Amino acid sequence: KQEVTQIPAALSVPEGENLVLNCSFTDSAIYNLQWFRQDPGKGLTSLLLIQSSQREQTSGRLNASLDKSSGRSTLYIAASQPGDSATYLCAVMDSSYKLIFGSGTRLLVRP
Amino acid sequence: NAGVTQTPKFQVLKTGQSMTLQCAQDMNHEYMSWYRQDPGMGLRLIHYSVGAGITDQGEVPNGYNVSRSTTEDFPLRLLSAAPSQTSVYFCASSYGDRRSDEQYFGPGTRLTVT
Secondary structure, X not given: OOOEEEEOOEEEEEOOOOEEEEEEEOOOOEEEEXXXXXXXXXXXXXXEEEEOOOOEEEEOOEEEEEEOOOOXXXXXXXXXXXXXXXXXXXXXXXXXXXXEEOOOEEEEEEO | OOOEEEEOXXXXXXXXXXXXXXXXXXXXXXXXXXXXXXXXXXXXXXXXEEEOOEEEEXXXXXXXXXXXOOOOEOOEEEOOOOHHHOEEEEEEEEOOOOOOOOOEEOXXXXXXXX
């Protein structure tokens, strides 16, 4: 059974710092891995999607990497801003076309 | 496009009552799914559909029914509400390409069962 774990559960950093969020999964048979952002009381917004054949994707200050063989992904946020404060969720699309989520990392960027 | 819409935004039910959570999308997406999110946890898949007339179970299907009679709509039915079903429910949709699918989420329905 596919399990997705995110570490740390919460993170507080000063503005301007570069940071890394981690995601691990137990079964490497995936179609893709996605990173989402969730603001309090809101739905999810897709940030980056990495197909299983890809190693990384970039969007602005965000860079996501995927190492399928070791079951790991990282989301790198450069020059963090208070507006980046949110919960970040990773999810893998498994071999039966189900999207399996981690429990998220709650990020606070202090001004 | 309105994207993925969900109604109602909030709902309070008594134990044993039934209700339907509505989900609609106007992007001609084949894949639609329902999730529940509980405090401190990620989203858990309830049911999903890869196209009209086709549905399948996710991780936590017990107590919920779905049907997909049209491409646009994917309602979630609670047959006999229980306090354990108190949660925030999200509907999502995508085109249906397993490799490159980006999921679009609705704003959620906050359900309380007393």
